[in-house]
Amino acid sequence: MSTLLEVSGVSVTFDGFRAINNLSFNIGPAELRAIIGPNGAGKTTFMDIVTGKTKPDEGRVLWGEKNVSLLKMSEAQIAQAGIGRKFQRPTVFEDQSVEDNLLMALARPRGPLSVLFWRASQKALSRVRELAEEIGLADQLSRKSGELSHGQKQWLEIGMLLAQEPKLLLVDEPAAGMTPEEREHTTSLLVEAAKTRAVVVVEHDMEFVRRLNCKVTVLHEGSVLAEGKLDHVTANQKVIDVYLGR
Template sequence: MTALLEVSGVSVTFDGFRAINNLSFTIGPQELRAIIGPNGAGKTTFMDIVTGKTRPDTGKVLWGEKSISLLSMSESRIAQAGIGRKFQRPTVFEDQTVTENLMMALKAPRSPFRVLGWRATAADRKRVEELAVEVGLGDQLPRKSGELSHGQKQWLEIGMLLAQEPRLLLVDEPAAGMTLAEREHTTRLLVDLAKTRAVVVVEHDMDFVRRLNCRVTVLHEGAVLAEGSLDHVTANPQVIEVYLGRGG
């Protein structure tokens, strides 16, 4: 299977500290992957590199069937190419309704003149309803986003990313602060999303990672320490020493 994203031999140094050290990582077009590791392992920097926020000193980051280099592209161009990122803290427009948030996120021409004259079509409204149902907010469309629970805001932000039709979704600690029921819904949502796109979940919660039932990549000091099922990597003596032995 051809990789959708291939990171090869990437390193980056900040003020003498090597945050990413000869890192290589690949993910397929329909795959769910969890990334775990202690604080400072390079998880956030990895996502920064893939999304164009940080430029590595060395290495390659190739995207899609044509192996296009992401390193020559701007953050906005990378997003347009099909890479969506969800940060840990949800960022939704709290004074706007769920419908309005999703409508603003729809993939559409965004030039100034097009935006001024833009009107939602029946197809746009149908797409918004489909997105809301997909993330579990089908009955919340008229509500202001600020009234939603923490978990619901997380799902809305995922829906806003899905409106951009990404082929790769990077999700940072989605389980943090959620109730048990919200976590279970989030697990089902991420597993379902990975049937049609690649999904990378950065997470500290081992129980949540176990529920995802996917391949796990362990980062340590900016490099891949271990990779495989959760049972496989958590039985690795090095992983136990540098990560699990410290209580996560």
């Protein structure tokens, strides 16, 4: 299997605390992967490194078929290269309408000059409508996104991610604070997305992970503790110790 993202031997230290310790991780072009681990395992820091927010002290992060190093790229360049990220707290632009949010996320030139002269084409607008239907916000297009419910904001954010048309989606705790129905919807969105691209989901909730039905990586103290099917991983004694022993 070819790899889309290869993280190898990465370490990062904050004021003497090793948040990531010699972490290695691979993911293929169309794969759904869940990352679980207790608090402080380094899940968010891992995402920070991949998206360029944090620079690691050592190790390498290679991307795509050409094996480009992501370490020298800025956040914006990494995002343009095809990595989308969804934050733990829903972060949509609350001051702007759902449509504007989606339009902003659409995969289009990002440079300031081209954006300045860019005007929404019929095609772009219909793509937005399509996405809105996918995330169930077709009726809300003109509403300010700040007025949406928590779950709707989560979906809007996922919709924005999809609009970016990334090759890799990094999703941080998508199901937090959702009702069971909303979770159901989220699960299907993610599974659907993973058919055409790689999706990495960081999640606490085992039930949610089980429903994703995918390969699981367990992080602990900044490195990979176990990897495999959920059942396989949960049977691992070390994993049990880490989760229950504390």
